[in-house]
Amino acid sequence: MSDSSPTLAAHQPGLQHHFATMEQQTDASVMGMWVFLVTEIMFFGGMFVGYMIYRYMYYGPWLEGSQHMDFWWGTINTAVLLCSSLTMALGVRASQLGQRRMLVTFLLITILFGLGFLGIKSIEYHGHWVDGQFPGANFRFSGPNPAQVELFFSFYWAMTGFHALHVLIGIGLVTYVVYRSWKGAYGPDYHNPVENVGLYWHFVDIVWIYLYPLLYLISHKHLSG
């Protein structure tokens, strides 16, 4: 990272008035995004804690609920998000190297993957809805402990719902960055927003990587009998 002197920095585009150097601004910006992600961990954390407590109390119903997840869609979605993180990372790299076309391409593919994730989630949600697996008045389940299975689904919908909301927001952020990239705003000297959005995107991916086994893979624990 080039060490620009204050006078040179004053002429740099994108340097805000209260920062002395571009380096200071970039450091602050990255730190800000990391602190924000910590708050997101705490936000999702509350739901994870509730999930773990009830799983301990009602393991049977949790197992039952998990068996009603669509294993294949969930697995495909995991692959989709992982690929999207790859393309996002490649996009960040392209921005560091000043490769505008590559950057835009990778970001667009990331958006496509994100939309694909949301599309698959919609299919799953629709399926659950039709099967009477949305908690509340319309919930129906014919096996034992329907109340606790409904509880599992409450967590499923809340956790994946908030996650999907974050994916949507992420798509919005990436769209903004694509627009700015197309306009040529980013290059080796200034690509901080791409990195920050990349961080956010990876975080959203990691949350899914925890959600997937907790929600979809409980039942496969006993595959071997």
Added chain:
Amino acid sequence: MFEHFPFWPARASTSAGQVDALFIFLLLLCGLVCLAIFALIIVFALRYRRRAGHQAEHIEGSNALELTWTVVPGCIFLCIFVWGAYIYFQERTPPEGAADVYTVAKQWMWKFQHEEGQREINELHVPVGRDVRMIMTSQDAIHSFFVPAFRIKQDVLPGRYTTAWFHATKPGTYHLFCAEYCGTMHSGMIGDIVVMEPAQYQAWLSGGGSTLPLAATGEKLFSELGCSTCHRSDMQGRGPNLVGLFGKPVLLEDGRTMIADENYLRECIQNPTLRIPKGYKPIMPTFQGLVSDEQLNALVAYIKSLKQSQPKQAAGSSVAAASQQPPATQVH
């Protein structure tokens, strides 16, 4: 002392004295510390007030002082912690042989069921000198059973039992307050605890007309609801034998071991498929919504009364269950 001290609550249980002792100690300790600090501040503020010719002296600090006033308060705090914990431990450990009073709290009244069968609303008669254990549940929101004169308080939750116990030491009538905000008439959810001399209490018990003991009510329900069909004491039932079950550990189908206390029994009746003992099938139907909280209390009281050595009119069998060890009640 403090019998008629104004602004001091009556002392009518064995806990009250203990709690008061710690409280008074804390009053003295904190009073002294506050006075000391106030005195220091006033003395310093006056002595070192700004005037001509006097300069402030620049003192960085003192590690010795910092260490002292970290460790000394720390030690004092630990003592208070231990003392408070000791009292709490006693308050949360009901003695053996306490008389049970089943309580159902609802917006906005207290319903009590004595073991002997008496029912009371917003008033609880107890004899002086006896351990009394409240087994409480709520029909709706969270309430809290608070008797200032006994210095006890326990939240009452829907869906499970919580317990509190006391040993009344002085006859009299004492406030019962709901202490957990529960809606419109939270402040009206109050009552009286009437502590009587043992003789008077006996008189009161027999004075209200004949009532069936709670366990006997439970036994009737046990039969009416069909429980006795599967839960037999002769090992032929599809359900585990309940004689001698109460208080024992139970190994469940999912591998966990739970103690068969009141909450366990309640859960078994409401959500049986969550509590299948090992070796049994999940075929017991749920009774959630089919039995009221009062009926649940009666059933629990009945099952508790099924002791191994003295089967209280165990349904259909006079064989003591002691010689039979059904798998569900194996000790682990």
Added chain:
Amino acid sequence: MTTAAVPMRERENYLNQEYGIKSWLLTTDHKRIALLYLLSITFFFFIGGFFALLIRLELLTPAGDLVQADTYNKLFTMHGQVMVFFFLIPAVPAVLGNFLIPIMIGAKDLAFPRVNLLSWYIFILGSALMLYTILNGGVDTGWTFYTPLSTEFLTTNVVAAAMAIFVVGFSSILTGLNFIVTIHRLRAPGMTWSRLPLFVWANYATSIIFVLGTPVLAISLALVGLERMFHLGIFDPRLGGDPLLFQHLFWFYSHPAVYVMILPGMGVVSEIVACFSHKRLFGYRFMALALIAIAVLGFLVWAHHMFVAGISLYAALIFSFFSYMVAIPSAIKVFNWTATLYKGSISYTTPMLYAFGFIGLFTMGGMTGLFVAALGVDVHVTDTYFIIAHFHYIMVGGMVMAYLGGMHFWWPKISGRMYPEGWGKLAALLIFIGFNLTFFPQFILGYMGMPRRYWQYSPEFQVLNVLSTAGASILAVGYLLPMVYFLWSMRYGKIADDNPWGAAGLEWMTTSPPTTPNFDEIPTVTWEAYNYDQLTEVPVERQ
């Protein structure tokens, strides 16, 4: 330090640099944003105070005869929600912190000025939702929203209130994020961590709590809202849920929240005590560490609000133990403030009177914390007026006095004017007397057994309630006075010097009021904090 004889009006500063509503509503200047917050929280302080007045009026008599039971339940609920979320939590950080932190560390603004403005707009959005809740019939869950009462048994504006607090929480989160990054990255050359004023340390510790705790409140309230709307059952035992789970999630944030409410106040008091003793704070390192210790330990004690809720005996033991641990750094701070007075050169200005009041009342409130941390005693006093007295001693006797002390201390810097000292002292005295008369009787009421949240009460509690209400009326007058004279001073107050108190700190090296960029050139710091040995004392008549 004398100023040039240029009337303030002619010197350019952040107030007169630009006029017009747009220049305020679209500002990114941290000082203007601080004033926007000042307006908002003052507005809510008086709303919350109005609710308190109605509560105290009702409690003059044992019977419920002023308002209906439901109305009373709404009053204490909204008093709590408004005072906690819309006044106490933002007060020092969003007003004084926003204004002072960049200047104190030698920066031109916070790290993210636009995020700062966004945080105020989020606060406004939350405020709108709260005002809607109030005007649309109120909410009566208690500020603690306990389930299943709030999810199943009430028909009032529960979701709106939950949303209001959910939204306003993000205002705190963004403020905390901004402070953390600012303090890490924007310190001037030479401004090392060990040279930071304790006010900055205090806000840093507070910001850690903002960032780690507030999101948990957000998810707790979101789940309550979802449960109400969709009957999820996460907290409903009839559906297999556990009402205690809500309490754990709620208190995981709400206990650290009380440290959010007191730590900035402690920072303010450190600045005031150092200045008006004219010497360095005693035990600077320990004071800074104590702030961090309180923030960290504060996350380990939440279930001390649940000792009678039905938690296990062993959990209760652990939480009681940690509650005593967190008392230790608080005690250390009180001792250090007291020691700072030793061999100082002490002036009795209004801010110093508030600081004295804070130390005294915080000590009393903190010591009663020892009572409630004791398991055996807490069983008796929890959910009674003893608890109400305990937290009001700390939040009102402590925090509000610290806030007022800070407002008086930095008023010359913020407005360029002096407030009238005589009135300042009078208000401080009225507040101190009124406060004690209001809340000391409540300790007694609590031990006697008067439960909290009671619209009607048993007659033997009346005498103390009347005393308490009498105190509240004095307190109200005390709070109104600064409103009046601060406003008065903006036009008629004596023009302030750049450093009327002779205080140490970078903020006192700027103009009163400061220019928009704070500094023409970023200073290079070569001195320790509280370098009073290098500063001459200011003559009393200048103060």
